[in-house]
Structures are given as C-alpha cells and as structure tokens.
Amino acid sequence: MTDKDLQFTLLQARNAGDPVRLEERAAFAERLGVDVSCIHPVDILTEHLHLDLLENRDALLVGGAGEHSVVEPAPGVQAMIEFLGETSEQGFPTFASCFGFQSIVLALGGDVIHDEDAAEVGSFFIDRLDAAIDDPVFGSLPERFVAQQGHKDRASRLPEAAVCLAKSELAPFQAIRIGTHPVYATQFHPELTRDSNRARFKRYLSDYQHVFGRNKAQEMLDEFMPSPHASGLLGTFADALRSGAL
16 A cells, blocks of 8 residues: 555534635645545535545544534534544544544543643643553654643543543543554644644634733743654554554
C-alpha cells in the first residue's frame, strides 16, 4: 500500500463559512502524510451518516467542533455520537481528536462534562501511561510530551471498553484505545502544530478573552510550544495502517 492508496473519511462539525473547515482537512492530510484529496470530508450538521461513507476507506477521522459540543448535543452531533458508537464497536480503524474523543466516550457509555476550570487551550504537557508502552501507535511517545489543546469540555468517566493511554494535570483522560480495536481518540489535537494552534487561538481570541480575560488570553497566546511527538502520532497511525500493524 502506498501513500496515495490511503483514503480517509473525516467527520466535521464546522459551520458554513468557518475557515477552519478547510484548514482542518489540510492539517489532517499533512500530519498523515497524504494528499489532501485523500481526506474525504463529511459535514455532520447537514449530511446523513451511514456506513456506506466508509466504503473504500482505510480509516475514519473526527476533528474538532468550533461552536458545537457533545454536552446537550444538537441533532447532527447526536447522530454522529450514535454513528461513532456503531463504528467503534465494529472496530473500524479510527483516529478522533478533541470533539471526536468526547463523542466516542459518550457513544460507548462514558461521561463528558463542561468544565471551564479544567479548560486546556494552548500547549500542555501530557504524560504517557504504562498501557501505551507496547501500543503500535502510542508506544512511540516519550513518557512526557507536549500536545496542542483547545477544549472546555472533558471526559469525567471512561467507558468500560476504553484503555487510557495518556493523562494531563487538568484532564485525567487524554488518550484512549477501544479494547484491542484500532480505534484511537485523543482529547488533544495531534493534527495541529504550535503555529497552527496559535493561529486558531488568534482567530477565536475574542471568545477566549471572554472566557479567560484579556490579560490571561494574551499570556496564553505567548506560551504556545512545539509539539513534535504529539504531532507525529497521525503519521505513526498511517504507517501502522500501511504495514498491517493495526
């Protein structure tokens, strides 16, 4: 299998006109090491979700959400949660970040809460757990690494099927694998780099100033860090798909 052979379905919850819709697709393509044409976006807010969307696809991706949340979800979000429950239980190869992580947690019986006191926006240190050491994707990580974050909701209880692979100081559940299936999800954003996450922060700066205050938001903007290990996870995932390790 070559790079051009890998094909991905990307579920997105981005409002019309949100420039992050295109940026997110490009970010996943770059981190996976494939052409952007290999990332096939699906708008969960307007499109019906069905398993035919996964035909001739090597894996399913889920990105962030912008203005949407899994806490009191809109109809399109609820439909995506149910869809991810089905695909995860079937073991279809998946890599979901942030909003996607929370959706899979809920879909399989866990809990997600809105917790602004534990919000992580910017670059944060993550601790790899022992359960990740022999994992074909997360085993490549050092014991502590930097990852890009952008969330105010977090998982408060994992489903029984989930194996926790990483944690942070504010969020005890930062990455999971569903049993032995090739279904991965991270609360952090492996598709983002320091520069792309900083640019996204600046785009939503007025919202963050409202949440954190003007001075704190500026401090956060100045504290973004490179995240080479976390940003390499999707490439490792793609390599594992190609080699049959998953």
